[in-house]
Amino acid sequence: MSSFDAHRYRAEFPNLRINVHGKPLVYLDNAATTLKPRCVVDAVNAYYVTGVSNVHRGVHFLSEQATAAFEYSRQVVRQFLHAPKAHEIIFTKGATESLNLVAQSFGRQFLKKGDEIIISYMEHHSNIVPWQMLCEQAGCVLKVIPINERGEIIFEEYLKLLSRKTRLVAVVWVSNSLGTVNPIKAVIDQAHRRGAVVVIDAAQGVTHAPTNVQELDCDFLAFSGHKVLGPTGVGVLYGKEKWLEAMPPYQGGGDMIKSVTFSKTLYNALPYKFEAGTPPIAEVIGLRSALEFLQTINWEGMKAYKQELLDYGTQKLLSIDGVRLIGTARDKTSILSFVVDGIHPHDLGTIVDQDGVAIRTGHHCTQPVMEFFKVPATARASLAFYNTKEEIDVLAGAVVRAKEVFHA
Amino acid sequence: MREELYQQTILEHNRNPRNFKKLEGATHVAEGYNPLCGDHLWVYMKINGGVIEEASFEGSGCAISKASASMMTASLKGRTMAEAQVLFDEFHQLVIGELKPDERPHHLGKLAVFSGIWQYPARVKCASLGWHTMHGALEKTKSVSTE
Ligand SMILES: Cc1ncc(COP(=O)(O)O)c(C=O)c1O
Numbered sequence: 001m002s003s004f005d006a007h008r009y010r011a012e013f014p015n016l017r018i019n020v021h022g023k024p025l026v027y028l029d030n031a032a033t034t035l036k037p038r039c040v041v042d043a044v045n046a047y048y049v050t051g052v053s054n055v056h057r058g059v060h061f062l063s064e065q066a067t068a069a070f071e072y073s074r075q076v077v078r079q080f081l082h083a084p085k086a087h088e089i090i091f092t093k094g095a096t097e098s099l100n101l102v103a104q105s106f107g108r109q110f111l112k113k114g115d116e117i118i119i120s121y122m123e124h125h126s127n128i129v130p131w132q133m134l135c136e137q138a139g140c141v142l143k144v145i146p147i148n149e150r151g152e153i154i155f156e157e158y159l160k161l162l163s164r165k166t167r168l169v170a171v172v173w174v175s176n177s178l179g180t181v182n183p184i185k186a187v188i189d190q191a192h193r194r195g196a197v198v199v200i201d202a203a204q205g206v207t208h209a210p211t212n213v214q215e216l217d218c219d220f221l222a223f224s225g226h227k228v229l230g231p232t233g234v235g236v237l238y239g240k241e242k243w244l245e246a247m248p249p250y251q252g253g254g255d256m257i258k259s260v261t262f263s264k265t266l267y268n269a270l271p272y273k274f275e276a277g278t279p280p281i282a283e284v285i286g287l288r289s290a291l292e293f294l295q296t297i298n299w300e301g302m303k304a305y306k307q308e309l310l311d312y313g314t315q316k317l318l319s320i321d322g323v324r325l326i327g328t329a330r331d332k333t334s335i336l337s338f339v340v341d342g343i344h345p346h347d348l349g350t351i352v353d354q355d356g357v358a359i360r361t362g363h364h365c366t367q368p369v370m371e372f373f374k375v376p377a378t379a380r381a382s383l384a385f386y387n388t389k390e391e392i393d394v395l396a397g398a399v400v401r402a403k404e405v406f407h408a
Numbered sequence: 409m410r411e412e413l414y415q416q417t418i419l420e421h422n423r424n425p426r427n428f429k430k431l432e433g434a435t436h437v438a439e440g441y442n443p444l445c446g447d448h449l450w451v452y453m454k455i456n457g458g459v460i461e462e463a464s465f466e467g468s469g470c471a472i473s474k475a476s477a478s479m480m481t482a483s484l485k486g487r488t489m490a491e492a493q494v495l496f497d498e499f500h501q502l503v504i505g506e507l508k509p510d511e512r513p514h515h516l517g518k519l520a521v522f523s524g525i526w527q528y529p530a531r532v533k534c535a536s537l538g539w540h541t542m543h544g545a546l547e548k549t550k551s552v553s554t555e
Pocket of ligand 1: 031032093094095096097124126127172174175176201203204224235365
């Protein structure tokens with residue numbers, strides 16, 4: 001037993017107190033989006049109740065206050081990622097936009113016809129489609145690192161794909177549908193040996209382990225606020241200064257310019273060059289609270305606790321006849337993707353919902369993974385540090401009930 | 409309280425789907441796919457002089473889509489294309505909660521078992537996949553998608 005006290009943290013999440021269909025909510029869909037601690041809700045609320053203002057645009061009290069809060073959030077994100085400079089932190093609307101930004105701005109500037117882009121078989125659609133679009137626009141070629149039956153990338157195959165033509169490698173740190181933790185440090189080092197730049201999709205990674213972009217030495221890293229206890233509508237792109245400086249703006253508009261005339265427009269400095277228009281101010285402020293909340297947690301303890309939940313959940317689900325896990329990587333985060341013989345995942349999702357259990361069913365925006373494992377969809381329980389073994393018991397009980405309904 | 413979705417009739421059709429086969433000599437065929445959940449089926453009909461002599465389906469999907477397609481094929485047999493169109497419209501209204509079987513006349517018969525599904529908005533598409541596919545086949549569209 002670890003000494004991590006999940007119940008202490010549960011008290012901070014008001015959403016955990018609701019009932020669903022008359023049963024206490026058992027929220028096991030944290031890979032889709034996490035619940036929000038009260039401090040995040042309060043921070044967003046405070047902005048709307050007494051702090052409303054646009055940022056970077058006024059000399060009045062509220063505007064200066066909002067601008068300071070907004071820029072302070074950037075500092076907090078910088079610390080969270082251990083980035084060298086605050087202006088290497090770009091606020092976007094989510095991991096998806098961050099990845100699109102790199103593809104369109106960096107990609108169209110630096111990638112040429114015949115250049116190769118490597119991704120992995122387990123990417124989220126948001127780390128596939130932007131590269132496909134770029135390939136179409138710039139004539140690049142997309143290469144895919146295969147995976148094995150456990151749902152791990154086959155590293156030797158990755159090494160074979162790397163060549164002089166490789167210009168960019170975009171890989172997910174932690175897979176949202178399999179739970180696999182990829183050896184991104186090794187992926188990055190190998191890519192750099194060939195002179196390729198590396199983009200890390202850290203949407204699930206940043207809650208799995210502390211993130212240090214300097215140690216990783218990745219060129220870009222993307223994540224979403226709403227998956228790290230923060231609000232929806234805000235995301236982050238970290239990029240090395242040397243790349244961000246050399247990249248053209250992603251979108252045009254207010255805030256991203258220094259001066260505009262009809263003959264010539266001068267772009268603003270980093271990070272504003274990439275933040276056209278009014279940003280998600282309340283969300284950025286809320287994100288700061290979320291990251292500060294996370295920093296009050298003992299990450300070693302949290303990691304051990306989540307491993308304990310994963311082991312318990314794995315054993316509990318596998319003790320049910322007919323359950324098969326999809327994704328059995330040796331290095332895995334607390335995500336349990338599974339199928340049950342004779343029950344379609346969607347039916348399972350609806351039935352366990354009647355017991356108040358929220359799991360995700362579907363392809364989880366990773367259709368190639370589903371195709372690889374020859375399943376149309378999976379049920380996925382993704383566990384956060386505020387989940388408990390008792391909740392896993394409720395899930396297991398609901399799965400057993402579903403089997404009874406379906407005589408499976 | 410929501411109505412129970414998995415009624416006995418639905419579970420039974422899921423276990424033993426009727427007309428679950430490829431129809432040799434079909435005159436009207438269409439493929440239906442719901443990319444959201446991977447449900448994928450084909451609907452076959454043999455239509456002669458405007459009358460549906462036989463209907464069948466095959467493919468894979470959740471219990472709701474399978475039971476719905478199974479019950480659909482059973483209820484189409486012997487109907488005219490015009491009647492099938494009426495049934496399609498009524499079923500559509502049923503699953504979005506606009507047609508309450510107890511409140512007005514209809515031709516749905518046993519299909520009324522899907523009357524509670526509008527309370528499960530995420531599952532409405534499962535129930536309608538077979539029907540949209542059938543509709544596509546009537547109109548000779550090759551592939552339909554319910555996403
Ligand atoms: C691994 C991974 N990458 C990217 C994303 C996209 O995140 P968002 O939809 O917040 O932009 C997700 C979220 O589903 C994810 O799990």
